Amino acid sequence: MSSTLVAGAPAIGAEPAARAPTDWRTDAMRGRIRRRYAAERRFRLLGLAAVTLSCGFLLVLLASMLSSGLGGFQRTDVRLSIDFPALNLPVTRGQLRGSGADLALAGAGLQGAVGRAAVQAFGEGGDRYIADRAWLTVRDAVLADPGLLTRRTAIDVPASSGIDAAARGAGRADDEAVVARLEGLRLLSTAINWDFFTRADATDPGAVGIWGALKGSLLTMAVTLLVAFPVGVLSAIYLEEYAGRNRWTDLIEVSINNLAAVPSIIFGLLGLAVFLNTLHLPRSAPLVGGLTLALMIMPVIVIAGRNAIKAVPPSIRDAAFGIGASRIQVVFHHVLPLALPGILTGTIIGMARALGETAPLLMIGMRAFIASPPGGLADPATVLPVQIFLWSDEVSRGFVEKTSAAIIVLLAFLLAMNAAAIYLRNKFETRW
């Protein structure tokens, strides 16, 4: 402390002005202390309230998704009794063996036959109680046991969306009446809707699945990882180990830090202008989506990578240099392996961000109605968050459950990725 700092104050050692000591026991002083402590308590409660409120939001969000989404994993089945001999399907036992069996059954008019069986079982209009794809369940049952064709049997088939909604108490009045009648006959049951995990988008909420979107997401993520990880790690190494401090590296650094904070939709505009309109890459393809997201999360990987590389102590580098390693060898044989857990943690967090991203993918056209899972990187595809967005726009009530169910799947993936990142950090984190 130089003396200029206290120029206006009396010099140290000077005689302080005489002052009567404070009497802390007067009422005024006691009141003042009481008020200060009360303010302290209020402030503390305010802080607690803020924390509780923030966590409360999370709980409300999760609870509302769970409560409306769990139903999406279930479906309502109707027990349909079918008298196969009476239906008189033109298939021979020989056709049911071998690979063409499903085609043979389809060709024999099984779909219509199942509809007729439903009319027979439930009366006029009974074919509307079962889903359009109910005959597929029957087909699979017959394929599993061809002996069914010779007798009368009962099979649980998926109910139509109207009946399904009514069974959950959200249907139209006439459907509710049907449900009441079927329930009286003990024909309704609920089952886990495995189709939800194996099918793609559809117009009927009962028939939709998330596999199409999930596969699109996986393909997109693969492209993102393949592009962003090497580029991000290499540029982190360059900036941390090689770059001198000059204007050029400052420019790189500013643009990386800024890119990390650019709104994601801007990256979508970039993808639209560069990848689609200039390079003419296929629209709606996981390839373009992956490239766009890679540009978006690359700064995240670079920043995490730089921090991880910075944390490796100089003694490691010095020791390697000391035994004659070249610069590249020091970095690739010693620094990089030690920094890898940190880099991977950052990468997983970046990938989790990319997995939940929607807006840039809307810009490059990944919002199309895709009824079959994409076959390759250049096929039209959609991704999980975009599928959620598309379903949330649907008017039909059945989609509310499906949207929430898809959200649960997305959140489960994100949670797993973040858990992996935390596990990696705890397991491999070294304190030097």
Added chain:
Amino acid sequence: MNPLALLFLVLGLGLIAWLSARARAIALDRGGAQLHSRPRQHATYVALWTVVPALIFAAIWAALSPSLVTASVLADPAAAVLPAGGFERDSILAEARSLALGRGYGAFYDESEALAPVFAQAQSFYRWIGAGIVVLLAVAGAAYALSRITPLFRARAQVERGVMLALLVASLIAILTTLGIFLSLVFESARFFAIVPVTDFLFGTTWSPQVISQRDPGASLGAVPLFWGTFFIGAVIAMIVAIPLGLMSAVYLTQYAHPRVRRWVKPCLEILAGVPTVVYGYFAALTVGPAIRQIAVALGMPYASSESALSAGLVMGVMIIPFVSSMADDSIAAVPTAMRDGSLAMGATTNETIRRVLLPAALPGVVAGILLAVSRAIGETMIVVMAASGAATITLNPFESATTVTKQIVDLLTGEAEFDSAKTLAAFALGLTLFVITFLLNIVALRVVKRYREAYE
């Protein structure tokens, strides 16, 4: 030859080159010569010469060949049937291209069906030429590099130079991305501003892109209502939620909470930050919007919209809480302990210490964090796309609907308009505005954070 097969062919050649170069270097080594570099380094040198030039050429060829193909198709007599120019000509060509690739499902124009075989022929011609040159380059590179393997050749230094180059190129991609964003936005915006005057766009108060008059397109493309909506939702309503809650959470967690509580609550806030925005948007549209509408109706606004500014802003605020709280957390932690201890030793209560000492000392960091939070809020897209309305109004009433820049970008670009219309170009002008504003906010905030960190170090 399809690109993937070509890639594998080149990689296979690279592997062969690697193996033969290593065998050669080992033979030299066994022969008693003193090698400068290890056999593996010689091998890598040769493999790089085999693969890299060939792949670079393949990439350039992939970018060039479409225009060569189009040129040769146009030179073909079959192209004489094409209309002279304009939109129809382009779409016939595009259709013929997709037919030739086997992507199309039937043709809309008869001409394109005639052109498709010509296209396919030209395409396979140029593809084979490209593949031939690529393989030639790979072999030539391998031969050149193999001829350089001598005991004194410094293969290691050469390989390391190559790696350095790769590192430099990787770090340039960040600059290229920034440049790419800026140039593509500026380029498309320039085309927009050739149609609509800048002043009309920046200062016009009517936004109705559904009907754009041909004579005066600027009259319905005034972006002021969007700017106001963005500011109102992102910088006012969201911040009214996020700043107090985020700041108080950070203060409580750093100053009051038991370590065990902290260990549980912090991840909880981090999860809040990790929830995808589309989930927030769905929550806002499904739950918050209708609830706020009911409140508005109860307050005497019978025609309140369920797509109010308040519902989008509230949910956005919740999304921003962890962001504000972690920035505040960092800046409070950066204040030297001596300042806090000094204040407590003078008899101040914890809350007085926080309010009079810690927060003022941490203020630059907190303000920078809030700026970053604002930048994030105004760039947020999915919540407003799903929960805010498309009606552009300038209003102070949070129960009324407002729209934002990001929402309009999505609406403009996902409609069914051809690409060159004023409508789609307007999206890029909006994007440029958004980019410039967030860029300025980020630069200022990052600078403040950096300077502040240096001040206490």
